Amino acid sequence: MTFQSTSTAPRKILLGVTGGIAAYKAADLVRRLRDGGAEVQVVLTEGAARFVTPLTFQALSGRPVRVGLWDEAGEAAMGHIELARWADLVLVAPASADFLARLAAGLADDLLATTCLATAAPIAVAPAMNQQMWAAAATQANIQTLRQRGVRVLGPGVGSQACGDQGAGRLLEPTDIASLVLAPHIEAGALSGRHVVITAGPTREPIDPVRFLSNRSSGKMGFAVAAAARDAGARVTLVAGPVNLTTPVGVERVNVETAAQMYAAVHSVIGSCDVYIGAAAVADYTPQCCAENKIKKTCDTLDLHLEKSPDILASVAALERRPFVVGFAAETNNVEGHALAKLQRKKLDLIAANEVGAERAFDREDNALLLLWPGGRQELALKSKADLAREFIEFISQRLPVALVGA
Numbered sequence: 001m002t003f004q005s006t007s008t009a010p011r012k013i014l015l016g017v018t019g020g021i022a023a024y025k026a027a028d029l030v031r032r033l034r035d036g037g038a039e040v041q042v043v044l045t046e047g048a049a050r051f052v053t054p055l056t057f058q059a060l061s062g063r064p065v066r067v068g069l070w071d072e073a074g075e076a077a078m079g080h081i082e083l084a085r086w087a088d089l090v091l092v093a094p095a096s097a098d099f100l101a102r103l104a105a106g107l108a109d110d111l112l113a114t115t116c117l118a119t120a121a122p123i124a125v126a127p128a129m130n131q132q133m134w135a136a137a138a139t140q141a142n143i144q145t146l147r148q149r150g151v152r153v154l155g156p157g158v159g160s161q162a163c164g165d166q167g168a169g170r171l172l173e174p175t176d177i178a179s180l181v182l183a184p185h186i187e188a189g190a191l192s193g194r195h196v197v198i199t200a201g202p203t204r205e206p207i208d209p210v211r212f213l214s215n216r217s218s219g220k221m222g223f224a225v226a227a228a229a230r231d232a233g234a235r236v237t238l239v240a241g242p243v244n245l246t247t248p249v250g251v252e253r254v255n256v257e258t259a260a261q262m263y264a265a266v267h268s269v270i271g272s273c274d275v276y277i278g279a280a281a282v283a284d285y286t287p288q289c290c291a292e293n294k295i296k297k298t299c300d301t302l303d304l305h306l307e308k309s310p311d312i313l314a315s316v317a318a319l320e321r322r323p324f325v326v327g328f329a330a331e332t333n334n335v336e337g338h339a340l341a342k343l344q345r346k347k348l349d350l351i352a353a354n355e356v357g358a359e360r361a362f363d364r365e366d367n368a369l370l371l372l373w374p375g376g377r378q379e380l381a382l383k384s385k386a387d388l389a390r391e392f393i394e395f396i397s398q399r400l401p402v403a404l405v406g407a
């Protein structure tokens, strides 16, 4: 049996623009969204209208722009409730610290905030503010509240800011925001409000300062799963071994080298994790000690003493307050039998088995998975890792409530 994806992309986007210097970038965003096939209705806060005129947005969107709640002509043409019902998605970009606070508090003191309260559509926000304002405890608490309510948070980006500071708080680039919201959504926000932790890539276990034990994993499968979880609305932490891949936009990445470092990185974020997916090819064994200097070629043979590395997946599954735990099984033979044994031995909720080898799964653009869980199995046929990851994440999101209720 194969699994059918039910992905859809929003076509009617209500773009809310709030007051901040990044408001000028929203003009480009309107173009990107329209180029991607969306209809765009712009609502400006009064602060935004001080930075960029409504006329600019009207010309770019091809629709009258709404600003105030008390605009009689505007309300007569398309009232705030109609606006709220019209949208497939409400996207606020840039979202200022003030607007995030008002949204978190449930205020309805201007047209945009009122529309957000009145809509049944998913809401996404792309924050933009000074790095200190972003780091402020109040802003972080507001973001946490919004995430828990299912609001999708895009970014912010990290880098130089208009005020001269460096750090997190930049508006993501309009092209990135457009591609994030226009990517077909897995049942719009299927993982909204969830924190998903994913491991990807190989680990490197040092033998001496210049040599290590590792494996063929490229990280492509885990990175594709991270992008799909993000597209499903999750907050995603990607713990990555040494790979040569670009971080999916909007995903928090933690780089590690060894199995021990991956174990520590996973456990430092697991407290808030709802779903853990172990896609990394973690070394099962690591050298007992790493030589201080390069080992010299003095003997015909060389004995390496290895010890078991920590089993990250089993340790997460053994937690008292455990997330939904998904493992992978990379097997060269008896794929289903070995994967089933891992599912049971490590007490997993789900395992994704793949046949691996020089010509399969590792470092390829495509893959196939056999999903096994206590009492069930499902095959996901060979396809690109990006498409496969979407089906996989959609499958997980559908099993999630059942698993959480049963927990």
Ligand code: PMT
Pocket (backbone or CB within 6 Å): 199, 201, 216, 217, 218, 219, 220, 221, 222, 259, 278, 279, 280, 281, 282, 283, 284, 309, 310, 311, 312, 313, 314, 326, 327, 328, 329, 330, 331, 342, 354, 356, 361, 362, 363, 364
């Ligand atoms: O990275 P790519 O090139 O795209 O290739 C993808 C992949 C083949 C690496 C991926 O699809 C995959 O199968 N990942 C898991 C690889 C693996 O280590 O499988 P395993 O059967 O040895 O381990 C079983 C599970 O235990 C895995 O979830 C693994 O992450 C976890 N594990 C293993 C050992 C350990 N010490 N700690 C762990 O958490």
